Amino acid sequence: MEEKNCPLCDGIGWVIRKNGVEKCTCQYSDITENIFQRMNIPRRYRDKELSNFEPDEKAGHGLVLLRVEDYINSDRFMEGKGLFFVGPPGVGKTHLAVGILKEFFRRRGIVGLFYDTRSLLFKLKASFDGSASAREILEEAVETPILVLDDLGSERLSDWARDILHYIIINRYNELRPIIITSNIELKSRKLDGEVLENTLEERMGQAIASRLSEICEIIPVRGKDKRSSGLIAREVKGEK
Ligand SMILES: Nc1ncnc2c1ncn2[C@@H]1O[C@H](COP(=O)(O)OP(=O)(O)OP(=O)(O)O)[C@@H](O)[C@H]1O
Ligand SMILES: [Mg+2]
Numbered sequence: 001m002e003e004k005n006c007p008l009c010d011g012i013g014w015v016i017r018k019n020g021v022e023k024c025t026c027q028y029s030d031i032t033e034n035i036f037q038r039m040n041i042p043r044r045y046r047d048k049e050l051s052n053f054e055p056d057e058k059a060g061h062g063l064v065l066l067r068v069e070d071y072i073n074s075d076r077f078m079e080g081k082g083l084f085f086v087g088p089p090g091v092g093k094t095h096l097a098v099g100i101l102k103e104f105f106r107r108r109g110i111v112g113l114f115y116d117t118r119s120l121l122f123k124l125k126a127s128f129d130g131s132a133s134a135r136e137i138l139e140e141a142v143e144t145p146i147l148v149l150d151d152l153g154s155e156r157l158s159d160w161a162r163d164i165l166h167y168i169i170i171n172r173y174n175e176l177r178p179i180i181i182t183s184n185i186e187l188k189s190r191k192l193d194g195e196v197l198e199n200t201l202e203e204r205m206g207q208a209i210a211s212r213l214s215e216i217c218e219i220i221p222v223r224g225k226d227k228r229s230s231g232l233i234a235r236e237v238k239g240e241k
Contacts, residue, residue, distance in 0.1 A: 040114045050099035059224030080176030084217035090226030093182035112146035142171045148180045153201045
């Protein structure tokens with residue numbers, strides 16, 4: 001039977017990175033698979049890495065990757081500083097956020113947590129009868145050393161959802177724990193071509209949150225083509241997001 005090579009290292013066992021050569025994840029895939037599951041990384045994104053993010057130079061992705069590398073290599077996360085990726089659908093924001101979580105694990109042994117924001121709220125709501133499990137989920141989101149909130153602000157929030165997000169973000173802010181955010185909408189209103197952008201996180205989540213997030217998150221705009229609709233995605237793991 002023909003054996004399928006690992007898509008990252010092509011069966012060699014090592015991958016080339018900027019700072020040298022590194023053992024490929026497939027070499028300890030059982031352990032890492034387990035850890036990535038613990039980090040709640042969705043199956044669709046399990047093979048996404050910073051190393052297989054293909055930068056589109058015209059869209060300024062080179063600078064995006066430089067800023068990401070600079071963040072990972074610095075100690076800013078220890079001061080509670082995070083990142084806020086903003087841009088249209090399909091340009092690789094979630095891919096980058098997952099890649100960062102994995103690098104934090106590989107380079108620093110930090111096990112973070114990934115949540116699609118709407119799923120986190122849904123999960124909490126489904127178990128929010130004062131039960132231990134809801135409290136555990138919430139505490140984990142507050143206490144994990146690095147939290148990804150994917151797709152923040154994708155819809156208008158109920159007062160309850162807003163309160164929960166307040167709780168998570170303000171507690172993390174106070175305890176200097178970083179958040180990596182991806183979003184389709186800008187954090188704060190700003191003028192674009194003479195027009196004021198009004199559909200913002202500030203408007204959806206309130207000034208208190210937006211002002212804290214703008215203090216602790218470096219804003220990284222991600223532009224480019226929608227890779228989903230352009231058919232450029234070479235290989236996708238079939239299954240739930
Ligand atoms: N520059 C890139 N190199 C390699 N793959 C990419 C790149 N950009 C996007 N992709 C792939 O395209 C798909 C969509 O990307 P992703 O889910 O990260 O988009 P997104 O910006 O988070 O979109 P949304 O705002 O809809 O959540 C993923 O499979 C991702 O791996
Ligand atoms: Mg996304």
